[in-house]
Amino acid sequence: MDYSKLPSPAFVLDEKLLRKNLELIDWVQQEADVQIILAFKGFAMWSAFPMVRRYLKGATASSLNEARLCYEEMKTRAHVYSPVYFENEFDALLEYTSHIVFNSLTQYDRFYKKVLTANHKISCGIRVNPEYSDVATGLYNPSAPGSRLGVGRAEFPEVLPAGIEGVHFHVLCESDSYSLEKVLQSLEEKFGKYLHQVKWVNMGGGHLMTREGYDHQHLIRLLKNFREKYNVHVILEPGSAIAWNTGVLVSTVQDIVEHRGIKTAILDVSFTAHMPDTLEMPYRPKIVDATEPTESGKYLFRLGGVSCLAGDYMEVYEFDHELKAGDQIIFKDMIHYTMVKTTMFNGVNHPSIAIWTEDNQLKMVREFHYEDFKGRLS
Secondary structure (H helix, E strand, O other), rough: OOHHHHHOOOEEHHHHHHHHHHHHHHHHHHHHHOOOEEEEEOOHHHHHHHHHOOOOOOOOOOOOOHHHHHHHOOOOOEEEOOOOOOOOOOOHHOOEEEEEEOOOOHHHHHHHHHHHHOOOOOEEEEOOOOOOOOOOOOOHHHOOOOOOOOOOOOHOOOOOOEEEEEOOOOOOOEEOOHHHHHHHHHHHHHHHHHOOOOOOOEEOEEEEOOOOOOOHHHHHHHHHHHHHHHHEEEEEEOOOOHHHHOEEEEEEEEEEEEEEEEEEEEEEHHHHHHHHHHHHOOOOOOOOEOOOOOOOOOEEEEOOOOOOOOOEEEEEEEOOOOOOOEEEOOOOOOOOOHHHHHOOOOOOOOOEEEEOOOOEEEEEEEEOOHHHHHHOOO
């Protein structure tokens, strides 16, 4: 990717890197004889779906809008899960659905009979809470005490509800196969007797199999053993893994301000509006040609977002030169869980969306204008 040719601000996906991830994920699903589908909540850049469809034959959706996007752009009906479903949307949702997972027994009681009236077969499942997760950040831990996501063992009926063909759980976040192994141990301990009664088990997302150092052979053995033990179809729905390290967010320094010895480079992007996970999770994004500050660091700059939110900034990075207005700042790994969560807070310019193609050309996909901002607020 030739950074000098990239517009600012812009999210830019590298096609070669996306294909590399997809080929690895496809190899895992073939070796383990499981189904891996795309989670829209992590990556919904549908201009890239023609490539994604060659490797992944489905997607998971958590709303009517996502289910329709799956039907229109992934060319297949969606695996649907939502904490709640809405009466006024449910009939439309069924048109785009192949599998539907209920978050609670009351949701099952309310909507199951409606599923039976659909004009095509829809497989029903129930989300369970294995009551174990090693995810440290509470915001991302569905197994936290009192969680609203999934049915715990104490609340689960002794007899599997009629028509339930699958079990779904999702308790991982950017995790490895050894974390999954511990979750499966808890799942079997609490829900083992039901696993022999279902046709499929959806293990949710959080399987970061495209991270460097991930033990793919361990994952494959784990999935094969589980599938054979219970004679079930196994589904995984990673979000981050598909677009992990596949692109950047390009920004440009607009001004340098200094207060009490702290220099801040004000950018044309916003952390709260364009990179919300950096503040929510939180995490520090990696930047091309920048490092964590050292004791002897000479060129130290805080990075400030363009919005008026006081906390819209990242603490000091060390650069190899003095920053000035017009300098390019490239944030790495900004394709997953970024575009899907961006806002137009403060009316700040939303980054364009572009693709760096496999033949090394820049393809502009989308630019945003005043009408996009205004149209959301009418």
